[in-house]
Amino acid sequence: MDVNYDFDGTVALVTGASGALGGAIARAFHEAGAAVAAADVVEPDDDDGFFDSEGVRFYEGNFTDEGDVARVVDAIASDFGRIDHLANIAGTWRGGTPLDETDVETFDFLFDVNLKTMFLASKHVIPHLRETGGAIVSVSARSSLEGGTGDGIYRASKAGVRLLTETIAEENKGVVRANAVMPSVIDTEMNREMMPDADFDAWVKPEEIAQTVLFLCSDASSATSGAAVPVYGEA
Known part of the structure; x- marks a missing residue:
């Protein structure tokens, strides 16, 4: 069954838009029908x-830097009006070593890229979403639900995304909805190169996750906020 969404007249900011998943969600x-601010x-x-399509605009910015985030968000609000x-x-993702062998630089990097970007983008966009009654969807991970071997820092950073999602939902009840999606392995070119012997058919495609993100931003999910939604497929 095909599902169609109508986001005409709305504006979506997608961070990580140059990557496989971000690009699929922007598209x-x-x-x-949404105008897309791809960052x-x-x-x-x-x-x-x-990225040269009508209604699409790319914004280069480092979302681990609050000044850059403020600049990009202000530019988007000015360019699109909402x-x-x-x-x-x-x-x-980074991993491969036990905790006692993991460099502190890896810790800082993963918490910056996975959690700080989500925090800063949400912090600066929430005031705009309160005006439009908007929604936030962030990417956590299936592995954030438990500890594991070799990638504990990654798991912890993605667990933080879930907890901040719940916090945003609680702090903005009835005004801004916030949810997270939890993929396992995503079917991307990079992951295929990293795991050439895996069963690619069991992996979820970026386009499939994109449909869940659209659902969580749509009126069809108006009763859902603070949720961590599995998008595992058969992975």
Whole structure:
């Protein structure tokens, strides 16, 4: 069954838009009629010309830097006149060593990229979302639900995303909804290169996760806030 969303007249800010998941979510919002403010610290590979599409604008900014976040959010609000949806997609994975062998630089990096970007983007966008009755969707992870071997710092940073999501929902009841999605392994080119012997068919595609993000920003999920939604597929 096909599901169609109508986001005409709304504005979606997508962080991490140069990545596979962020790019898929930006495209899904655009296909549903939203204007898209796509943000990332690096410019995207725009082979299909998407970022030059009408209603799409790219903003380069370091979302671990509060001054940069404030600058980008102010520019988006000025350019589009409003912000209705925030998709906190910026994030990454690092692992492979036990805790006692993990460099503190890895800790700082993962908490900056996975948690601080979500905190700063939410902090600066929430006042705009209160005006529009908007929604936030952030990316946590299935692995954040328990400890594990070799990537405890990653898991902890993504657990923080879940807890801040619940906090935003609690602090903005009836005004701004906030939810998180929890993927496992996502079917991206990078993950295929890292795990060439895995069963790719069991992985969830970025486009599938994008549909869940749109649902959580739509009126169809008006009763849902503070949730951590599994998007595991069969992974």
